[in-house]
Amino acid sequence: MFRIVEKSRFSEKVVRLVVEAPRVARSRRPGHFVIVRTGAGGERIPLTIADADTEIGTVTLVVQEVGASTRNICALEPGDCFDDLVGPLGRATDISLKGTVVCCGGGVGTAPLLPIIQAMKEAGNRVISVLAARTRELIILEDDVRRFSDEVIIMTDDGSYGTKGLVTQGLENVLLREHIDEVVAIGPAVMMKFVSLLTKKYDVPTICSLNTIMVDGTGMCGACRVTVDGRMRFVCVDGPEFDAHKVDFDEMIMRMKAYNNYGHD
Amino acid sequence: MTDSNLTDRNAPWRVELRDAITAKERTAIPRVEMPMQEPGERVHNNREVNLGLTPLQAVTEATRCLDCPEPGCIQGCPVSINIPSFIKNIQRGDIAGAAHVLAMSSSLPAVCGRVCPQERQCESKCIYLKMRKPAVAIGYLERYAADTAREQKLLPAPVNMAQRGTKIAVAGSGPAGLSFAGEMARLGYDVTVFEALHEIGGVLKYGIPEFRLPNRVVDAELDRLREAGVKFEKGTVIGKTLAYDDLLNAGFRGVFVASGAGLPRFMGIPGENLNGVLSSNEYLTRVNLMGAGQPGSMTPVDRGSRVVVVGGGNTAMDSVRTARRMGAEEAIIVYRRGRDEMPARVEEIEHAEQEGVKLLTLHNPVEFIGDDSGHVCAVRLQRMELGEPDASGRRSPRPVEGDIVEMPVDEVIVSVGVSPNPLIPSAIDGLDVTNRGTISVDLGLRSSISTIYAGGDIVRGGATVILAMGDGKRAAASMHAALKEN
Structure with a gap:
């Protein structure tokens, strides 16, 4: 059993859980994800890893309530347990010295982005982080991001915090201002799509991390298939990160609606 | 006696x-x-x-x-x-x-x-x-x-023989892994089976439906293995949660990789990524492993009223018969060869037909068509005819030029085979893999790394329960012989 040792709430629908999972804590790298299951009849839900403590053996998960299963997860309290927590799954991020890297996080996408920001910084890159959300309270992990970033730009749709505007506006200002070697974008599919369109225009290599529907998450069911560069790829084993310029985001966005009638987002 | x-x-x-x-x-x-x-x-x-x-x-x-x-x-x-x-x-x-x-x-x-x-x-x-x-x-x-x-509890409880104390790891709890574990436990090894999913049993649980193999039958066999001293750890992915080096450091002297089938194959035709088009692996996993459609299960599954299953193997039959039980009014097998060429067991085909499943042979999908929301609503089928026997000895199908029919449908299950699971082959350095993605082994099922053996679908690419079990048995004999020499 995987015991929750700490819980905090970023906003009404977004919680942060620190969970005992020593093996996963030790073996996870930036870019990896886990699958959790809670309660009898519980669904297998993929979640990103925001942080890990190898000494005490915990991983930090950030969960957004979007349907019945994530609502159950967000209702867990310290002392409660996940029935299952398997991982780390997926391929780790390619971390190396690239020069200047812009990391764009949309909403809860900032959670899986954080370990990448940290690792990119530790690899010697100059890191500019652009955090974006609808409104102020949905900007998460800002202090942690600041610790590993040379510059942080905050964008909110309603202007309640940082600069009013979309993530693409914040990113474009940077692209106009200086040479960027790589962009990493994690957030809602539509956000990654527009970041990708923008960076394609500026010819800047861009990595995105896809959060498709999954069942087993171990390379078996094929629910997570996406089209990348005209080929069928599987997010759980070939990803979750891909060259954003080659991802068919429209198809992915359509596929993520497959189970909308079942109380899922 | x-x-x-x-x-x-x-x-x-x-x-x-x-x-x-x-x-x-x-x-x-x-x-x-x-x-x-x-x-x-x-x-x-x-x-x-x-x-x-x-x-x-x-x-x-x-x-x-x-x-x-x-x-x-x-x-x-x-x-x-x-x-x-x-x-x-x-x-x-x-x-x-x-x-x-x-x-x-x-x-x-x-x-x-x-x-x-x-x-x-x-x-x-x-x-x-x-x-x-x-x-x-x-x-x-x-x-x-x-x-x-x-x-009637006629057999005495198995004896736990793990006194030999040599630790052996198994990756995967399907038929190959279970058969290997049983043999090694009997030989006195201390066996731990690691399973990635949250249930032990591999394809016996996620794949083969309850109406053909009840879970209680599998669980009873698992209990006997436990009594014989075999340990099980679920939710553990070898190569991810535990690296090969972690197993060596934990004192494991041999590893049997039985990680089974992996990614589903698709046909590479337009519309295959529409919603409502899914692999048999996904469909059966949702229903069998996750209990979709049963009270208390949180996992959703489409319940089409006109369901097409593409393929002629046992998995296709399992899928189409599951679809009938999930309420499909019409459940149709679409297969590009003839009925005699179907790889499924005759009994399964007969059972499917008794249950009202229709067989549409000599038809091959060439395109799926979606509605405005991106959900499949029709399939275009190419009529086929049988030509000369191919390498497999079966008469090979060829298209009848220009003969294409369109059929309305609201769910499609693609059951045209699987590739080996890519997780372990990609996670262990120095493990030789064939160009089909299967692990290369010698006659004793030993891989390019001398302490790692492999069997079942991860070596065969896609076979039966009993062939996987045979592999488990052979690998156990071979590993035991190698360990005795040292």
């Missing part, structure tokens, strides 16, 4: 059974018919279709066996079960003895008695076929002995 008395063809009890009735009388007995749930009833439930033989049926069928001096059936069995011996023990009423004979060669007899393609293995070598009569129903008898022994 000693083992040799159970299996000695010249034991007095067995000679007596042979002499009690003439060959002519024996061969005049008609082959037993498996009692089953009525088709109209069973499409409304998930309970097992085949109900099992009665004691009288079992003894009568066992009487048919001629107890050949050189039995072909044993050669036809991938794990070399002493078939005449277990059958003759049934005939004399010693079901415990029969179960004991099965246990000498197989760790999952109740499973094999249900899902093995006996008509292509043991039963295909039965002497009765030479007399142009139906083979002895070896599979039904195997199931009878295993079920009766389990239900």
